[in-house]
Amino acid sequence: MSERNRELLNLFVVGMLTALGFASVYIARQSEVSTGSLSYAAFFFGLYLVAHFVARYAVPNADPYLLPMAALLTAVGVTEIYRLNPDNAFKQGLWIVIAVGVFVATLLVLRRDYRVLESYKYLFGLGALFLLVLPALPGIGTTVNGARLWVRAGPLQFQPGELAKLALIVFLAGYLREKREVIAQGRLKDLGPLLVIWGGAMLVLVETNDLGSGLLYFGVFLAMLYVATARFTYVLAGAVLFIVGSAGVYKISEHVRDRVDVWLNAFKYAHTTGYQIVQARYSIAHGGFGGTGLGHGIFTQPGSSDTLIPYLNTDFIFAALAQELGLIGAAGLVLVYMLFVARGFRIALLANDGFSKLLAVGLTSAFALQSFIIIGGIVGIIPLTGITMPFVSYGGSSVVANFVLLAGLMLISNRANTERGES
C-alpha cells in the first residue's frame, strides 16, 4: 500500500472516532447542544480530506501517520472544547480551517525544496527575536495569567511566541549545520552569535515572565546542539546554566516563586496560588480508571457556567479530558504524542542532509517538550507553566503553529523517503 493510501485509511479511522466523540457528547448533553454537533465530524473529515489530497500532490512520499495523528488530536481537542463550550468550539473550528490552510500553503510553497530556508537563517533568527519582543512592548502586549505573551490587535489576540519557536528552530538548524564542526571544537569565537541570540531570547523570556516557554526553548536548543555536535558536555553545561538561571529567576520573580512553591506542595496552597492545580487534580482523580464518559464530566457548579478550574479549555484541557476519558483515554492520548514524537525522530534519522536532520530534531523536540511541560505540570512532575497542549488546547496561534510544524516534518519526510526510493 502506498504511503498516501495508508494515510487515507488512517484518516477514515480518525473520522469515525471523531463522529463517535461528537455523537457521545450529543447523546450526553442533548438538552444543551444541537444536532449540529454531528455535522462537526463530517466537516472535519472533509477538511482533512482536503489536506490529504494536497499532501498527495505536494508530498506523495511523506510519512503517512503524522497527518492522521494530528487530525486525531485536534478532533479530541475540539470535541472536548465543544463539550465545555459550543461557541468556543466554533471559533476553534475556524482556527483549524485557517491552520489547515496555512499547512496546505506551506506544503505547496516549499514542495520543491524546503532547504532554501537555510539561506535565510539569520532572517529567521532576527524574526524570531522580533516576535518574542513583541508582547513585551508597551501598547500592543497584554498580560494574561501573569505572563506577557499576547499581542492584541483590535479583537484579535495572538501569541507570537508560537511562531517565534518555529523561526528559531529554522535558524538553529541552519546555523548549527554550518558551524557544527567548529562549535564541536569548542572555540568561543564560533559560539558567539549563538550565545548572543540565546542570551537575547532568554532575557526576553524573563521579561515576559514565561518560564514554560523558557524551558521549551532551552530544551530544544540543547537537543539540537547535542545532535549537531555530539558533545554531551554542552548539554551538561547548558543544564547547569539553566538551573542557575532558574534559581535567579526564582529569587526575582514572585510569579515563578509561587509556581515552584505550589509544585512542591500544591495542597498547602489549595485555596490560593495552588487552587487551579489542586482543582485540576480533583478533576483527574474524579475520572478514575474509565472516566465519566464524554459529556458526563463535572466542571461547574450546578447551574453555573464558570468552570471550577480556570483556563480549563486551554492550559488545563488535559484535566478535563482525563476526567471524561479516564486513565485509559488520558494514557492513550499521551501514547499518541509518543507515537508522533517517535515518527518525528524517525524522519530525522532517515533524512540525508544535516539541515534536514537538525530541522526534524528541532521540530520534534519542540513538540515533545511542549507536551511534556504542560501535562507534566498538571500531573506534578515539574512546576506548572501555562502553555498549550499541542493540537488539543483551545487557541488559534498554537493550532496554526503546530500545523506548520506538521507541514515541516512532512516535507522533510517526503524528501528523505523520495531519495531513499531513488537510490
Next chain:
Amino acid sequence: MNRQITRLAVCTIVLLSALIVGTTYWQTFAVAGLADRQDNALASVAQFTVDRGKIYTGHRRVLLATNVKKKVAGQTYYFRKYPNGYLAPHVVGYSTQSRSRAGLERSQNDYLTGANGDISSVTKHELDKLTGVTIKGNDIDLALNVRAQETAVRQLRGKCGAAVVIQPQTGRILALASSPTYNPNAVEKSFSAITRIRTAACPFAAPLLNRATQGLYPPGSTFKVVTASAALDSGAFTPSSTFYDPGYCEEYGKRVSNAGNPESPETFGTVTLAQGLQHSINSVFCNVGKRIGAGKILDYAERFGFYKSPDVELPADAQSPSGLYRKHKPYKPKHPEFQVDPGRLAFGQERLLVTPLQMAMVASTVANGGVLMQPHLIDDVRAPDGSIVHRVRPHKVRRVISATTANQLTQMMESVVTGGTATNLQIPGVRLAGKTGTAETNVNGKYDTWFIAFAPAEKPEVAVAVALENQTGFGATTAGPIAKSLVEAILRQRSNT
C-alpha cells in the same frame, strides 16, 4: 548524527512515559484521598449526581430526607428535601451545596452515596459509572420513635435545652431533640436567617448546635446517681447507711450548705443514704464523697461513659465527652485525691460538665440492671434493592454496676417520685424512677435544670434525660414534666399495641 538522534529519541520517550506514570498516580492511588478532601468542589458537586439514599424512621414509615430531581445544563442532580424537617434536624442534619453537610448526612455520607467500602458496592459503583447509570445510595432507617420525638420537639419549643430518650435494653435512641431548632430545608437558600434566630430563653440561641450531644451543662444533683452507684457498688455503703445532716457538710474547714438559703439551709437530721437521694441532700453526698474519694467517683463516672465520646453515629465533632472540664477541655486529674474537691464532686458541682445524652446513658444503665448498652440512632441501612447492607445490633459496652446495686438504685430513684423531690411527676399506674437536678449558673437566680428518669421501674422500657438552660424553677417543675410526657409517649404506644 544518527547515534545522537537515537539517544535523544530514547530520552524523550522516557520523559513522555513519565506522564503516563503521573496520570496513573492521580487516577488510581490518589483517588480515595482526594475525593475525601473538604475543599474538593468537584467531588461535592459529583455527590449531587448520586441519587442519595433516603432517611426514614419508624421502620420506614416516616420519611425524614428525600431528593428532588433537577436537570441543570444537561446534568441531572439530586437535591435534598426534608419532608418532616422540624422533627429531627439535629439528628438528620443537612446536605447542601452552599453549607456542605451536617448530622447523619455528613457522618453517613458514604452509605448515603453508595460509596461504602465493601467490594460488591465498589464494583457496582464503577460499573454504573462506566455505563452512565445513576448511582443510587443506600437508605437509612432510624430508631427514632415518631411520637416521642414529636413530643420532645413540641415540649422543648420556646425553651433552651435538649431531651434524649433511650431504650435501656438495646441502646436504641428513641428521641433526641435540641432547642432552639432550625428548618433544614432553609439551610441552602436562607442560611443567614438561621444564624439570626434569637430566643429570649437563652443567651446564645445557636440553633445548629446539637445540645443533646454537644451541650455541656453542670449535672447538678442528677450526678448523685453516679455517686450513689460508686458508694453502693464499691461496698462502702448500703442504702440504709445513716448520716447526720446538720444542713451542711464541712470540707477543708469550710461549710458546704444544702440547697436553699445558705443562712438557713434545709436540715434533715439523721437520714439514710436512700433518703439522701430521695430528698437530694447535699451534705449526705458530700460525706459520701469524702469517704470514698474523688478517684472512686470518677472511676464509676468513666464506667458510665464519661471522658469518652458517646460514639453515636453522628459526626465525631458533634459529640462532646462529659467529665471534669478545665479551660474548655476535658480534664482527667492524675491525682484526684488532692486535685478534686470530693464533696462538691459527689453532689455534682466542682467543674463537672455533662451532655444530656450522657445522663440518659446513666439512667438507661441503671434501668438495664447495671449494663450500659451502646446508644445508637440507626436501625439499619438498606441497598436500593431492599437488601440489608448494615444492621445495628444491640451492643453491650460493659457492666457498670452490679445488678444488686442497680436494683437498690432503682428503688431509691423510685422514692424520689413517690415521696421525694419529684412527687409532682407521678404517673398513675406506672412506677417511675427518677432524679432531679438544679444546677446554679453564673447568673444569680438562673439554673440549668435536669430530670433523668426511667419506667416502669419493675421492667424498664424507656430511659430519658431532659436538660433546660436558664430556668428560674427547679428540675422537678421545669425539666420534669417534659421527661414525664416523654415516658408517657412511649408507654402509651405499648399499651395501644
